[in-house]
Amino acid sequence: MESDGPRAGKDMQQLPMLEEAVVGIKDGKVTYIGETTEGIQADDIIDCQGKLVTPGLVDPHTHVVFGGSREHEMALKQQGVPYLEILKQGGGILSTVEQTRVASEDHLFEKASFHLDRMLSYGVTTVEAKSGYGLDVETEVKQLKVAKRLQESHAMDLVSTFLGAHAIPHEFKEDPQAFLDEMLGMLDLIKLEELAEFVDIFTETGVFTVEQSRDFLSKAKEKGFGLKIHADEIDPLGGTELAADLGAISADHLVGASDEGIKKLAQSGTIAVLLPGTTFYLGKETFARARKMIDEGVTVALATDFNPGSCPTENIQLIMTFAALRLKMTPEEIWNAMTVNASYAIGRGEQAGQLAVGRKADVVIWDAPNYFYLPYHYGVNHVNTVIKNGLIVSK
Ligand code: NIG
Numbered sequence: 001m002e003s004d005g006p007r008a009g010k011d012m013q014q015l016p017m018l019e020e021a022v023v024g025i026k027d028g029k030v031t032y033i034g035e036t037t038e039g040i041q042a043d044d045i046i047d048c049q050g051k052l053v054t055p056g057l058v059d060p061h062t063h064v065v066f067g068g069s070r071e072h073e074m075a076l077k078q079q080g081v082p083y084l085e086i087l088k089q090g091g092g093i094l095s096t097v098e099q100t101r102v103a104s105e106d107h108l109f110e111k112a113s114f115h116l117d118r119m120l121s122y123g124v125t126t127v128e129a130k131s132g133y134g135l136d137v138e139t140e141v142k143q144l145k146v147a148k149r150l151q152e153s154h155a156m157d158l159v160s161t162f163l164g165a166h167a168i169p170h171e172f173k174e175d176p177q178a179f180l181d182e183m184l185g186m187l188d189l190i191k192l193e194e195l196a197e198f199v200d201i202f203t204e205t206g207v208f209t210v211e212q213s214r215d216f217l218s219k220a221k222e223k224g225f226g227l228k229i230h231a232d233e234i235d236p237l238g239g240t241e242l243a244a245d246l247g248a249i250s251a252d253h254l255v256g257a258s259d260e261g262i263k264k265l266a267q268s269g270t271i272a273v274l275l276p277g278t279t280f281y282l283g284k285e286t287f288a289r290a291r292k293m294i295d296e297g298v299t300v301a302l303a304t305d306f307n308p309g310s311c312p313t314e315n316i317q318l319i320m321t322f323a324a325l326r327l328k329m330t331p332e333e334i335w336n337a338m339t340v341n342a343s344y345a346i347g348r349g350e351q352a353g354q355l356a357v358g359r360k361a362d363v364v365i366w367d368a369p370n371y372f373y374l375p376y377h378y379g380v381n382h383v384n385t386v387i388k389n390g391l392i393v394s395k
């Protein structure tokens with residue numbers, strides 16, 4: 001199988017597949033893909049008869065480095081207190097900020113490592129990791145350093161995003177622009193120390209406006225960062241259009257994306273990263289318009305949005321079921337959205353998300369008779385074996 005670019009619109013229906021396949025792995029790389037073992041020598045053979053074999057999944061939107069947890073918010077949710085109201089009262093993201101500020105770097109490292117192990121066990125071999133629970137220079141750097149250490153030491157591949165503009169901290173409640181300036185002031189250091197490739201912002205009612213986001217992201221772009229936006233997650237403000245205008249690599253959430261915004265994504269090639277687990281967990285009836293996006297030719301990816309508030313799950317297989325039932329995506333579209341397209345959404349299109357000769361051997365063997373099976377049989381883990389860089393890391 002040759003390497004491919006991202007699959008947009010109706011091309012997402014294409015899913016290259018071999019019925020009787022052999023995958024050769026040597027020194028951490030894929031060396032052979034074919035339909036016969038004739039003439040091939042191997043030290044170890046894994047018999048995958050009756051099983052599904054795929055590239056490692058890519059989760060292109062997570063907030064995996066954070067302190068504490070937020071189970072106490074469940075009761076508020078049950079009483080119908082909206083997510084943005086909890087944030088307004090100083091809870092939500094700001095509660096995790098408090099817990100992250102007081103946590104040591106080593107503690108955050110151990111905790112994130114635990115979550116990454118769990119993600120690997122569900123078949124994910126590459127993730128994006130956002131900061132954004134520090135909201136001050138010291139803690140944002142601490143979070144980003146944890147992600148960098150994990151990239152250097154954990155089996156998982158991590159791609160780092162600076163989300164300093166995730167919420168307005170108490171200290172800057174009266175002056176959000178001063179806060180954004182402080183976060184912008186970190187960009188040179190982040191570049192210098194290679195702490196993040198992408199810059200993201202939460203464009204939302206009560207958080208940052210479209211104009212503040214435009215200014216913030218434009219400055220990040222000038223400094224050479226790729227852009228991402230938490231766009232139109234709860235209220236339809238126009239973050240989708242902004243992402244396309246600025247040539248962001250991805251626009252994420254998009255529950256309230258307008259017709260115009262969707263058209264613009266198709267034109268700009270900005271990847272729509274949809275997060276139906278979050279919409280489910282926020283208790284919303286209306287999900288992102290994936291069908292419309294695909295019909296209009298948008299490149300769609302899927303992610304967990306793993307975080308302690310709006311989507312506390314590492315189980316990306318559950319997201320497949322939400323994508324099937326609530327986004328009405330086909331199994332082929334779902335697999336493309338969690339492999340090829342997800343890898344392009346984090347700038348790893350040439351390294352991850354596809355099984356191809358010469359690429360890293362990131363391979364998952366599933367206890368499933370076919371690829372339709374995963375979105376169908378839900379809530380459990382179908383992984384048989386996860387191979388990362390040619391080594392078995394989860395079984
Ligand atoms: O993608 N919306 C902003 N950020 C996260 C939630 C973070 C949190 O609640 O801790 C999201 O939904």
Ligand code: FE
Pocket residue numbers: 061062063230305307
């Ligand atoms: Fe998020």
